[in-house]
Amino acid sequence: MAHPSQLGLQDAASPLMEELLRFHDHALMIVFLISVLVLYIIVAMVTTKLTNKYILDSQEIEIIWTILPAIVLILIAFPSIRILYMMDEINSPHLTIKAIGHQWYWSYEYTDYEDLAFDSYMAPTQDLTPGQFRLLEVDHRVVLPTESPVRVLVSSEDVIHSWAVPALGVKMDAVPGRLNQTAFTVSRTGLFFGQCSEICGANHSFMPIVVEAIPLKDFESWAMTLLEDL
Incomplete structure (x- = not known):
């Protein structure tokens, strides 16, 4: 049951909900790291003029911002697919x-x-x-x-x-x-x-x-x- 000033989801009462809570924390940490990275780049561009030709036209930067989102998607997709299979699996209910x-x-x-x-x-x-x-x-x-x-x-x-x-x-x-x-x-x-x-x-x-x-x-x-x- 929820209570006043509670942060986060309700306490898990089933193994499935425990897995969902772990996935929630996992995805939240990924979102937090992405937000910190984007905020750092914005601050760096404003304060240190990080807009030179090397940054804007660098092939290395293009490789990074292509590979990094793919890695993030993999880190989110694999655990979520596992939980989806767990939710659909019904073995000999009592x-x-x-x-x-x-x-x-x-x-x-x-x-x-x-x-x-x-x-x-x-x-x-x-x-x-x-x-x-x-x-x-x-x-x-x-x-x-x-x-x-x-x-x-x-x-x-x-x-x-x-x-x-x-x-x-x-x-x-x-x-x-x-x-x-x-x-x-x-x-x-x-x-x-x-x-x-x-x-x-x-x-x-x-x-x-x-x-x-x-x-x-x-x-x-x-x-x-x-x-x-x-």
């Missing part, structure tokens, strides 16, 4: 859930459990208890086990939505008539908040997502209890 977007709430189906499904609406402000977040809390949370690969099938009943939880490194569009999928592994227990990340209508900002990660043994107990209540 649990599959289906998230369906509606105007303006989410419904969830646990496909490995018969009849385990529910709707998730934003909790009204008057129903919140101390410590809960306004506009982010829901009446029914998505409960998932930790240290278990989870596959999420995402679709929509009406318009395009987007199922996004920043701390897990997940953002997948929910498109009507299409079934998209993503996968992640929650590495620690806790509550992780997200929201629809597509402008889906008047109440777009009122369809939050709350993922509650608990140990596997507790998840089994929760699933059995919920099935009995249904």
Whole structure:
């Protein structure tokens, strides 16, 4: 969860988000070095008249400003392609859930459990208890086990939505008539908040997502209890 005066992204709660944070820092350092180099050249040109014929017409300079951008692109492309393959790779998930977007709430189906499904609406402000977040809390949370690969099938009943939880490194569009999928592994227990990340209508900002990660043994107990209540 974000907090006041925070710098950077939210703390990672999945191996995928940890990789995204490393790539963010890697790319940010490259941008910083490029900015320092460009600033140095500008200052040098202004203060030392670094605009003589040798600088402007030098073949060595042309080679440098051709090769250097190519090296920068390689340093960015290789790590990003690796992460893209990691995001698309879904190997033997332990649990599959289906998230369906509606105007303006989410419904969830646990496909490995018969009849385990529910709707998730934003909790009204008057129903919140101390410590809960306004506009982010829901009446029914998505409960998932930790240290278990989870596959999420995402679709929509009406318009395009987007199922996004920043701390897990997940953002997948929910498109009507299409079934998209993503996968992640929650590495620690806790509550992780997200929201629809597509402008889906008047109440777009009122369809939050709350993922509650608990140990596997507790998840089994929760699933059995919920099935009995249904």
